[in-house]
Amino acid sequence: VRTDSGPNHEIRIEGDVLEVVSPDQNRQQTDIFIQSDGSVYPRQFAGLTLTDYSDDTIQTVNFSPDGPVENLAIKLQFTSDRMGQTFDRWLAVAPTSYSVVDMGPAQLELVQATTNDEVQELLREPNVDLGIAGTLQLGDRTIDVAQTLNQPIQLANGIIATITHVWPDFRLDENHQPTSSSDQFRNPALQLNIAQGEQPQAWFIFARPGFDPIRSGDRISSEENALAESIGELEKALEQGAIYTAPQPTTNYFRVVSTPEHQLLYAAKSSKGFQSGVLTEETSIRPGWADMRIALVKQLDHAQLQRQTVPVAPVASGTMESSGTPALHVSDSSGVSSWLQWGTPTTVETPNGSIFAAFSPKLLTLPFYVKLDDFIVERNEGSESVAMWTSQVTLFDPETDTAVQRSVWMNHPTWFRGWKLAQASWNPGDLQQSTLQLKREPWWVTALTWLGSLMVVCGIMVMFYGRAIARQLKKNVIPISRTTEDSTTSFSEGV
Structure with a gap:
């Protein structure tokens, strides 16, 4: 689970599956078992022959000249x-x-x-005098972007402009919000806010030629002719003459x-x-x-992208670290064959039509959702050694529409709806990720586990200390004296 992703209700379990959709849209799925020698079981499934398996494959890239559209x-x-x-x-x-x-x-x-x-x-030729973020040209005025970032720029008739954001490599994220995918100035853009009084207006200006500025929001309106004319001239300048020159x-x-x-x-x-x-x-x-x-x-x-999966030639153990992806080799009755990379759906073109095949991990759907809110790493004081790591999660039950917050760390699991969630591992290079282990474990199974552990502890104690305790108990028994025995015998005879 990750802090920057949504709730998850699927877990990876041991094993792999092969899913095949035939040309007649018949969908079939089976479990795949890989033997230690690389052989695959079953050998036949859904009209395909499972011929081979490789732990290390890569995708080669090529372009063919028969693309349907123009693409250099x-x-x-x-x-x-x-x-x-x-x-x-x-x-x-x-x-x-x-x-x-x-x-x-x-x-x-x-x-x-x-x-x-x-x-x-x-x-x-690159210009070294453009500053670290470039310059913005507004009419006859040149503005240094880095020096004026988030600083108000006074324009005519009380209009204030402010450069609020700079994106070196402009992209839209999954929420359709502006972001930068890198620190390199590959697709630079900036946001320029202009305001007159309480009427704001945002402009997105791109450094790449051919990309016209985009206005976000309504136009600034004014009843004063002079001000309206000034705003109109500014908007026209932004639409036609604003030039952002990035470094x-x-x-x-x-x-x-x-x-x-x-x-x-x-x-x-x-x-x-x-x-x-x-x-x-x-x-x-x-x-x-x-x-x-x-x-x-x-x-x-008219280039068209083509990818081909090929196995990597094996090397001596320890010579080179494997960085490829596992793949399953399949073929159909006509002899058409293809490598199916693990986790990547593949379309196999055959004389009888297209076959959709996917060699993927086996997944189990949970009755609840897990959302990683935060991942905390605590370090020992005075050093960078890790003392403990904790996953703060929210567990959501869609049946009852309830959510609870829990903390999970090493040797401190939590239970929810008969499932045990434990901290399995973490990624030191990515503190937004955490790996949790889930196990189907109702409360009575946990009770039996603790009862069994208690019995084991008692057995060990009896094995080591049982004889000593027994001898101690024997020493504490009070023996019957001879005088008491004689008195008891005389009393019995008198009777």
């Missing part, structure tokens, strides 16, 4: 004689995750420009720009300087990263 993709080749290696990298306009690729100390970019002004801006990336980069005429240009930055020019398949570029050379291998105008 290029394949670059990198060669280093000093390192004795040659490797390839794909860049594509879509998906966006392939338009910017990190490659160690450098960054690769592919941008499709829509205007010649945008082309010139993308090929411009260029300080890291090394190689940027490929596609012009409106579909010509490829490049801009490269390194510690040795900046260069730009035309990129063709005959061009060999030395960007200044040691002895690295870059060449254009392939250009596709």
Whole structure:
């Protein structure tokens, strides 16, 4: 469970399942058992043959030229004689995750420009005088964003503008709220609030050419002609003339720009300087990263992303840590085969139609929801060693519409609706995550467990101390004296 996610009511249990949806929409599911030698049981299921299993597979990426829509993709080749290696990298306009690729100390970019002004801006040499957050141009006024952040900017006729937020890599989160996915200025944007009296108005201004400013909220209205004219001029300036110039990336980069005429240009930055020019398949570029050379291998105008799962060749034990994903290899009666990566639904195209298959963990649905409110790590005083970690959770019962808050830490579980929740592990690199262990354990099972433990303790005590206690009890018995015995005998004879 995580603090930044919603309530969860599914738990991972031991085992895996294979779910298959045939071309006639018939859905089937079965448990999968992996033997120690890698064999799979069952061998046949839902018209598929389960032929193999691998603990370590990866997905290779390729682009085919038969895409249904226009989508630019290029394949670059990198060669280093000093390192004795040659490797390839794909860049594509879509998906966006392939338009910017990190490659160690450098960054690769592919941008499709829509205007010649945008082309010139993308090929411009980085300006080191733009400040740490760039500049905002409002008409004939240039504003340093970092120095004026959250500071009121006085404009004409009592209008006040304030730069409230700067997002280096603008995105919308799952709640459709602005956020930045990184600290790199890849898609910079800022929020400019303007106000006249109590009438606020927010503007989102983007540094990327071709993205017009967006107004959030109603227009500021005024009955005074002069003020209304001033506000109208300001809004027109924001819509047409507001320019946010963000600082260029300080890291090394190689940027490929596609012009409106579909010509490829490049801009490269390194510690040795900046260069730009035309990129063709005959061009060999030395960007200044040691002895690295870059060449254009392939250009596709209608590229379509293709992924293929392949097993990783085994290496000697301890040589390299496995970083791949388990996968199940299946084939159908026509001979079409595919690797199904664990946790990733896959569509297998066969002559008889598309088969949807998923090799996934076995999940169990709980009768209640668990929400991680906070994860607290306590450390020993004077050191960074961990003393204890605690999960503060909220347990919600949908049947009774009630919620309770509990704290769970090591050797201190909690019970809810016949389930035992215990702290299993935690991730030192991510304190927003906690792993809980859930066990079906009604109260009478717990009582029997404690009773059994008590009996074990009593048995151990009897085993070690039973004889000594028995001897002590024998010593404390008072013996009957001889005189008492004689008196008792005489009394009996007299009677």
